Amino acid sequence: MKIRISKRWKPGDISDLVTSFGRKYGTLQSLQQKVSISKCDSPEQMSDFIVWKHLSQGAEFQDIIIISDTEIFETLSPKRVEMLEYLMSNDVTSIRHLSTSLKRNYKNVYDDLVALSKYGLVDLTPSGRSLKPAAAASRIEISFDV
């Protein structure tokens, strides 16, 4: 059994990502210098540099998550799948906004988001004093290899 989750980044999302790199590292040149000096000892910085540099040059960007661990089904309850589907087609500003939209208790929604984020299925980005949830996927496929 294999679950393949994919997300093709839209221009608006790419622009947000590039802005977040700017906040984190300053300029692309300063990050390049850090990566060159550290000689690959930070995989995160190296990946951020490659992504930032090539997105700035117009590269297309796709995220894929592959899960073959059957324990994922303990995480994917019907309510959580419903929440994931909602996030895949709607933009929400906060967890409170999401819980109101789904007419569900705030704490249960929060717990579900944390569980889904452990498998990288949702992103929780700080936005002001709250967290902004967003689906990390635009497509989910489940396949059974014979």
Added chain:
Amino acid sequence: MKLTRQRTWVHRNEMVESLILEDGGKIRFYSHTYMVSTKGRAWTPYVKWDNWERQPHVDRFDGSGVMVEQKPCNEKTLEEVLKLVKIFRKNLLSMDISQL
């Protein structure tokens, strides 16, 4: 140019994060990092194969995220890395990975 970031779960707390840059059908850059998360904390790199500055090599970390060794090795595809990681998992930390 196409950038693909793929996270492949190997076990509940173990994954391989891969970043591949393709241009004109050829892979220009790759990085495959085997990472482990303990007790729900942040992901810690254990082993990373990449071709930074067109020099294929493998980096080994000490289990707390500090790089302890860097050795040249043959280019590795994601499939090859996944195969190694699934077989050896955390034992990779104590092996001569450049020979694999």
